[in-house]
Each structure stands twice: as C-alpha cells, then as structure tokens.
Amino acid sequence: MIEAFAFNEWEVLVLGKRLKGSSTVESTAHWIKSPHHENLCPSKAKQSGGNAFPLTEADVAEGLAMLQQMPKRSTADIVEIMSQKCDLQATRCAFVSEMYRELENNQLQPSFANVFTKVDGDESPYQSLKHWTGQYGSNRGSSMKCATRMYIMVHITVAAAVGLMGAASGRGLAVWLLAIRPTLQTLGTQSISGEDVVLSLVSIDKSIFQYETGTGSSLLAGDITSSGLSWWHLGGVSAVSLVELLITCAGWFYGALRVEKFSPSGVVGHGMLWLSTLVWLSLSVRALISIRQRLGGRMVGLWKTALFTRIEIGIRNLEIIVDRILDSPIYSNSVLGLVAIILRDRSDETDESSAILVAESALRRPATGTLLDHHLVMDVLKFQYSDDSVVSQGEPSVTVNVRGAYPWFQTCCCITLTMLCGCVSVVYAYCSLPSWVKIIAEVLLAVSASWYWTLERTTGLPHNRDTSVCFTVATLVASSVCRTFYIGTMVEKYHEVINRDVERAESHSPKGFRRNSD
Numbered sequence: 052m053i054e055a056f057a058f059n060e061w062e063v064l065v066l067g068k069r070l071k072g073s074s075t076v077e078s079t080a081h082w083i084k085s086p087h088h089e090n091l092c093p094s095k096a097k098q099s100g101g102n103a104f105p106l107t108e109a110d111v112a113e114g115l116a117m118l119q120q121m122p123k124r125s126t127a128d129i130v131e132i133m134s135q136k137c138d139l140q141a142t143r144c145a146f147v148s149e150m151y152r153e154l155e156n157n158q159l160q161p162s163f164a165n166v167f168t169k170v171d172g173d174e175s176p177y178q179s180l181k182h183w184t185g186q187y188g189s190n191r192g193s194s195m196k197c198a199t200r201m202y203i204m205v206h207i208t209v210a211a212a213v214g215l216m217g218a219a220s221g222r223g224l225a226v227w228l229l230a231i232r233p234t235l236q237t238l239g240t241q242s243i244s245g246e247d248v249v250l251s252l253v254s255i256d257k258s259i260f261q262y263e264t265g266t267g268s269s270l271l272a273g274d275i276t277s278s279g280l281s282w283w284h285l286g287g288v289s290a291v292s293l294v295e296l297l298i299t300c301a302g303w304f305y306g307a308l309r310v311e312k313f314s315p316s317g318v319v320g321h322g323m324l325w326l327s328t329l330v331w332l333s334l335s336v337r338a339l340i341s342i343r344q345r346l347g348g349r350m351v352g353l354w355k356t357a358l359f360t361r362i363e364i365g366i367r368n369l370e371i372i373v374d375r376i377l378d379s380p381i382y383s384n385s386v387l388g389l390v391a392i393i394l395r396d397r398s399d400e401t402d403e404s405s406a407i408l409v410a411e412s413a414l415r416r417p418a419t420g421t422l423l424d425h426h427l428v429m430d431v432l433k434f435q436y437s438d439d440s441v442v443s444q445g446e447p448s449v450t451v452n453v454r455g456a457y458p459w460f461q462t463c464c465c466i467t468l469t470m471l472c473g474c475v476s477v478v479y480a481y482c483s484l485p486s487w488v489k490i491i492a493e494v495l496l497a498v499s500a501s502w503y504w505t506l507e508r509t510t511g512l513p514h515n516r517d518t519s520v521c522f523t524v525a526t527l528v529a530s531s532v533c534r535t536f537y538i539g540t541m542v543e544k545y546h547e548v549i550n551r552d553v554e555r556a557e558s559h560s561p562k563g564f565r566r567n568s569d
Contacts, residue, residue, distance in 0.1 A: 052254045054245040056082060056163035056275065062364060064371075064423065066414075068394045068407060076403045082163060082275040083411055085420035088358040091150065093162065093273040097141040097263070100149075103271055105137040105412040111386055114413075118389055126392060127400035134405035137412055141189065142272040143263045164273055166244055167193050167260040173242035177202045177252060189265030197256040202240075203249065203291055209234050210295040214302030221306030224493040225500050225530035227299050229523070246508065250288045254280065269408045271415075307490050315480055327532050328477055334525035335470045341518040342462055348453050352434060352441040359417075362424040365441070365456070365511060369427065382426055386419050457512040465503040466522055472496040473529035480532070493530060500526045 053063050070076055084093050092102035114133045117124050144164070170180050180193040210231055217227040235248065245251030258277035264270050315324050354361040373391045376382045390410045413419060428434045434451070435443040444451045475492040478484070503522060507514055514522075 052080065052277065052280075054247075055251040055254045056166060056244070061163070062420075062424075064414075066390075066394060066410070068403070068410070069397065070403060071397060071399075076407070078279065080277045080279055081407075081411070082277070083271070083415060084162075084273065085415055086417050087361060087420065088417055090358060091417075093145050093164070094142045094271040095145045095149065097143050103140065103142040104415055105139060105271075106133070106409075106416065108416065108418065110136045111389070111413055111416065114389055114409075115384060115386065118392065119384060125398070125400065126396040126406075127398060127402075130393060130396075130401055130406045130409050133409045133412075134402075137408060139267050139269065141264060141266045141268075144272045162273070163275060164260060166255060167195065167275075169242060170195075175239045175242050177239060177248075178243065185265060189263075190268065191262040193260050193262065195255050195258045195260075197252040199249065199252045199256060202252060205238060206231075206235065206249065206291060207294060207298070209238070210298045214298040217299060217303035218306040221303070221308075221310030222489075222493070223530045224300070224303045225497040225526050227303055228296075228497055229500065229527065231295060231299070247288065247292070249291050253284050253288060269404070269411075303493075304490075307486070307493070310486075312486070324477065324480055324532065327528050328473065331473050331525040331528040331532070332470065334521045334528070335466050335473075338466050338518050338521040338525065339463065341515050341521065342459055342466075345457060345515050345518065346454050346459055350441040350451055350453060350456065351439055352428070352436060353439040355439070359421075362421075362428055363441075364424065364427055364432070366432065367509070367511065369431070371427070371431065375430070376426070379430065382422075382430075385422060386413050386416070387422060387426065389413060390419075453512065456510075458506050458510045461506055462503065462514065462518070465499045465506075466525075468495060468499040469522070469526050469529055472499070473525075473532060476529065476532040496526060496530050 053061075057063050070078065086092055089102050089104075092104065094103040095101065096103050110133065113136075114129055117129050117132065167180065170178050177198045179196045179198075181196055182191070182193050184191050213227050213230055213234070217224070240248050243251050245254075255277065258275055261270050261272050261274045264272050264274075270276070315321050350365070352363045352365065354363065373395070376387050376391050379388075382388055390413050393406050393410050396406065432444055433446050433448070434441050435448060441451045443449060472492040472495050475488065479489050479492070500523070503514075507519070
C-alpha cells in the first residue's frame with residue numbers, strides 16, 4: 052500500500068488501535084496527511100475557504116494540560132472533552148490555484164490523491180472509478196475498481212509468450228526476464244503506481260477517496276480509506292510472480308538444451324559479436340565510474356525551504372517504540388505522548404470512535420509531524436549534523452557517509468559479474484566449450500541483474516539513474532552476445548545454402564541453362 056499510495060516518497064507513519072471484541076468500529080486502513088506547513092494543508096473549509104484542521108493548537112495544549120492535571124483525569128474523560136472540541140465542518144480538496152505560491156517555492160512529492168485523479172486522464176483497462184454523491188450533495192467521492200483477475204490473465208499470457216520466444220532462441224535469459232515488465236507497460240500498466248502491479252491492484256481495490264465531506268464527518272477531503280490485505284491476497288500475488296518466473300525459465304532452459312551452436316563467420320557474424328562486446332564492456336566501465344562519483348557525495352539531512360526545514364530520516368523501515376516516548380520526560384508530555392496514551396487505552400468507558408477521531412485530528416497538525424521527526428533523529432537514530440549534512444549516528448557515535456550507507460561493494464560485484472559473463476560468452480563463441488558453460492553464464496547474469504534491483508529496493512540509498520541505465524543495458528547486451536553472433540552466423544549460413552543449391556541446380560541442368568545473377 053505504501054508503494055501504491057505514497058510512491059516511496061512520503062514518510063509514512065503506521066499507527067493502529069486494538070479494538071475490543073464487542074467493538075462496532077469497522078477495521079480499515081485510514082490514510083490521512085500531516086503537512087509540513089499550514090499553508091500546504093490539503094483540505095479546505097467549504098464556507099470560509101480556510102485550512103481545515105479539526106483541532107487547533109490551543110485544543111491540543113488543553114488536552115496536554117488535562118493529561119498532566121492532578122488529580123489525574125481518566126483517558127475516557129480526555130477523549131470525550133477533546134472530541135467535542137473537534138470542528139467537524141464541511142470540507143473540500145484544496146485547489147492548485149490556492150496553493151500556487153507555496154507549490155512554486157517548494158519542491159513537493161506527489162500526493163497519494165494522484166492515484167485517483169490520474170485514472171480518468173490516463174486510461175487503463177485495469178482501473179476505473181465509481182463516482183458517488185451523498186444525500187443533498189453534501190459529500191462526494193470515488194471508489195476504485197480494479198480488474199485484477201483480467202490483469203493476471205494478461206500477465207500470465209505475456210509470460211507464456213516470452214517463454215516461447217526464449218524456447219525458440221535458447222539464449223538471453225536476462226533479456227526474457229527483463230522483457231515482461233516493459234511489455235506489460237505497453238498494455239496499460241504504465242499509469243499504475245508501485246513496483247508490483249498485481250500487489251498494487253489488490254491493495255487499492257475498493258479503496259475510497261473523499262473529494263468533499265459534509266458537516267459532522269470524521270473524514271476530511273483528501274482522505275483515503277481502504278481495506279486490509281489477508282494472507283490469501285499475498286499468497287496469490289506471490290503465486291503470480293512464481294508462475295511468471297517458472298514459465299520464462301522453463302522456456303529458456305528448453306531451448307538452451309536444444310540450440311545448435313555456430314561459430315561466428317563472415318563480416319556479419321564477427322562484426323555483430325565484437326560490436327556487442329564493445330557496447331556492454333564500455334557501459335559496464337561507465338557504471339563503475341558512476342559508482343565512484345556516487346561515493347564522492349555527502350549525506351544531506353536538512354533541506355531549507357521557504358516555509359519549513361525538511362528533516363531527512365534516511366531509513367526505509369523503522370519501528371518506533373511507544374514505551375520510549377512515554378518514558379521520555381520531554382515527549383511523554385507532548386502531543387506524541389497524548390496520541391500514544393489515547394490509542395493504547397482499552398477501557399470500556401472510552402469510546403473507540405472518539406478516540407480514533409481525536410488521535411487522527413492531533414496527527415494532522417503540522418507540529419506533530421515535525422516533533423516526530425525531531426524525536427527520530429535526536430533520540431532514536433541520534434544523528435549529529437555539520438551544517439546540513441549528517442556526519443555521525445548512534446551512541447557511541449559512528450561516522451555516517453555515503454560509503455557506509457550505499458551498497459557500493461555489492462553493486463560493483465554485480466557489474467563485475469556481468470563483465471565476466473560477457474567474456475565467457477565471447478570465449479564460448481570461438482572455442483569448443485560444453486554447452487552447460489553458456490547456460491551457467493546466463494543464469495549468473497540473470498542473478499546479477501536481480502540482485503542489483505533488489506539492492507535498489509532494500510538498501511538505504513538508491514542507485515544513481517546513470518548507473519542503473521548503464522548496468523541494465525550492459526546486462527541485456529551481454530546476455531544477447533550469443534544471440535547476435537548466432538543470428539549473424541545464420542545469415543552467412545543461409546547464403547551458403549542458397550549458393551550450394553544454385554550450384555547443384557546448374558550441375559543437373561540441361562545445356563544452355565545460365566545462372567541468373569539476380
């Protein structure tokens with residue numbers, strides 16, 4: 052869901068409240084926003100056009116005062132009082148014209164509302180919106196409908212077609228494995244967010260986006276509600292990827308066992324082989340040089356903008372221990388401690404709907420997100436800064452630099468393995484080596500490409516764009532080396548067969564037969 056809605060660009064805080072067994076509250080995922088600044092608020096009041104925050108800073112301060120009050124008040128009383136202070140007015144989504152000046156001066160990530168708004172503009176056969184309007188037109192929204200089963204059929208069909216082409220050629224395993232995703236993009240998946248299209252469709256199916264909300268609604272315009280994923284959803288997604296891999300590899304392996312090798316001959320055969328070798332070798336060297344340039348950078352942790360200072364966390368996944376917040380003398384008496392206490396409370400006197408409303412309203416405040424970032428970088432990760440750069444982390448402090456955060460050694464190993472497999476292909480073209488040598492080289496080449504993109508998704512720092520482009524093209528060309536000299540040799544063989552047939556026809560022809568030069 053984070054890949055589909057947040058594009059791997061947003062800081063996503065996952066919070067939950069354990070419901071009681073007799074609870075009437077529906078279990079669902081609720082996506083809300085905490086902007087960096089009030090001027091970037093995504094929801095506006097319908098009547099006044101002002102920023103829509105159910106709780107003001109004064110309301111939050113009053114809740115914190117009640118939390119520290121002696122004698123101590125129960126959580127149920129605090130929730131009830133703060134829920135009554137929530138200003139649940141009618142809201143609408145903010146227009147671009149209302150935020151033009153802020154958008155002009157600040158580089159912002161795309162909102163997860165773009166998942167819905169781009170459906171009508173970028174038509175896809177696998178996504179559609181069902182627009183609905185509430186009673187008297189007080190609220191409007193859209194429900195996402197995904198044709199997941201139809202996409203799975205298309206996905207398996209494309210994988211089968213690629214597997215058949217691999218069986219026909221018997222070479223280029225990495226080419227066939229990397230050919231499926233670009234092929235599917237030409238069939239309507241280019242507008243779907245996320246790395247795994249099947250998982251994205253399953254995640255956003257039946258999710259609801261609010262364009263407008265009426266008075267008294269606990270939702271605000273711009274919010275998204277979606278259902279969770281069960282185990283069989285994840286099992287089905289894994290099965291599709293596994294079937295794709297098995298079909299492609301089985302087709303290629305079938306052809307690899309039966310393909311006939313021809314040594315390169317003639318200008319076409321030798322020329323195509325060495326031209327391909329020059330391409331993948333030069334691109335591999337360029338990728339290694341770009342890694343060296345990547346290591347020469349610095350870890351920027353603070354970005355100063357016109358409205359706010361954005362703090363970079365720099366961690367893909369991080370578990371925030373609630374007990375550490377409640378035990379801290381600073382954060383236990385802050386809005387973070389208030390939210391933690393409200394969500395942890397499971398007493399029968401506390402109304403669960405009101406508790407969720409108060410917690411979400413407090414999290415919508417820009418100050419809450421800023422305070423959470425400060426807690427993470429100062430108390431959890433313990434970053435130390437030099438101007439805007441992160442120089443050390445932890446206690447005792449450990450030096451932080453690009454060399455330690457970026458998997459440069461594993462990336463270099465992937466590129467080096469690509470170069471070695473390409474060299475093996477060239478030697479295999481001219482020498483009498485067993486056929487299993489080329490099969491192993493192609494398998495290692497495919498593993499190298501898979502591991503490279505796994506590092507892209509799992510490590511702290513992503514690869515540079517030029518490194519990824521050079522490595523991908525070099526891998527595809529190196530995997531196709533045997534295919535190129537095979538095709539070039541077959542062209543030469545084809546002309547030899549034609550000439551031999553013509554000479555045979557001349558020898559058996561009657562006198563007076565002359566060869567047609569055409």
